[in-house]
Amino acid sequence: MSKELQCKYCDTKFEHEIFGNYSVRCPKCHRLLEHLSDYGFGPVTPFYILVGSEVVGVVEERARDYYLNFQDMQIGLKESYFNAVKEAEQYIVDKLQLAIKSVEVDIVTKRGSLFFFGESFGRPYDNIHKIKSVHYDGELLVICFDQWEELFVYKPKDIESSEKELRIGSASKVKWRYIPYGNYSKYRTIVYECRNDKVVKFTEYGEQVISSGSVSPAVLLTGY
Numbered sequence: 722m723s724k725e726l727q728c729k730y731c732d733t734k735f736e737h738e739i740f741g742n743y744s745v746r747c748p749k750c751h752r753l754l755e756h757l758s759d760y761g762f763g764p765v766t767p768f769y770i771l772v773g774s775e776v777v778g779v780v781e782e783r784a785r786d787y788y789l790n791f792q793d794m795q796i797g798l799k800e801s802y803f804n805a806v807k808e809a810e811q812y813i814v815d816k817l818q819l820a821i822k823s824v825e826v827d828i829v830t831k832r833g834s835l836f837f838f839g840e841s842f843g844r845p846y847d848n849i850h851k852i853k854s855v856h857y858d859g860e861l862l863v864i865c866f867d868q869w870e871e872l873f874v875y876k877p878k879d880i881e882s883s884e885k886e887l888r889i890g891s892a893s894k895v896k897w898r899y900i901p902y903g904n905y906s907k908y909r910t911i912v913y914e915c916r917n918d919k920v921v922k923f924t925e926y927g928e929q930v931i932s933s934g935s936v937s938p939a940v941l942l943t944g945y
Contacts, residue, residue: 728754729898730861730873738776740769744810748773751819760803768806770813777817780809791816826857826880828864830887834944835872837895837913838920839937846944862889871898874940885943891915892939913939 727734728747737745742758742765751772758765766787768780778791780798787798787805789812796812798805814820832851835842842848851867862874872895879890895913912923913931920932 726754728752729871729896730863735773737771737774738769740767742766742806743769743771745771746773746819748775750821752821758803758806765803765806768809770810772817772819778809778813780806789813821856822858824857824859826855826862828852828855828880828882828887829884830882830942831884833886833942835897836937836941836943837897837911838932838939840922840931842897842899842911849944850942852942869900872896872940873898877939879938887940887942888938889940890938895939 723736723738725734725736726745728750730752731747731750733747733749735748744753744756746753758768764782766780766782769776770778770780778789781788781790782805785801787801787809789796789798789809791809791813796809798808800808830852832849834846834848835850836845850870852864853867854865856863860876862872862877862880864872864874866872874889874892875894875896877889877892879888881888881890893915897911898908899911900907901909909925914921914923919930922929922931
């Protein structure tokens with residue numbers, strides 16, 4: 722059985738086979754997209770490690786010893802159970818050079834209400850979003866929040882952060898993924914894309930031009 726997957730980072734679409742225990746990375750940007758196993762409930766092997774549609778490695782267990790099958794080699798692993806899976810995945814990341822670059826970015830803002838190109842998410846100052854983690858690779862800034870929301874800012878410029886406010890002056894695209902209240906089974910996505918001097922907003926209901934030559938920041942987290 723296989724499924725179609727779209728990378729939430731770079732929007733690449735591909736199909737991959739489904740296994741009982743597996744992880745899959747995007748074939749283009751190499752970021753981890755899915756990681757599913759019976760960890761805590763049963764065996765985690767065989768564990769299939771995929772990059773896009775390709776199975777690049779399989780972790781197996783025999784007589785309580787763990788092995789990685791990788792490029793026609795069988796590599797003994799030092800760890801056991803789920804730690805053996807993590808050891809194998811790191812080995813493959815290193816060998817295939819899949820590691821995601823990390824660039825330091827100074828963001829000290831902790832929480833606030835969100836505005837995208839001058840447009841508030843929900844009623845202004847009605848929602849508080851608390852930052853959990855930040856990652857920047859020099860091209861893409863990813864901010865994760867405490868209610869599983871995810872903010873992707875592509876080619877951000879003029880990043881300014883204080884205890885009260887995070888301001889990102891401009892970006893080529895902003896993507897906001899969130900789980901609606903009362904519907905916890907599916908993410909919704911809002912995308913703002915800069916096209917020439919216009920900002921186009923994309924939702925499940927269609928697209929609309931929200932500004933032309935706007936001076937509002939691409940992202941503003943403020944208010945608390």
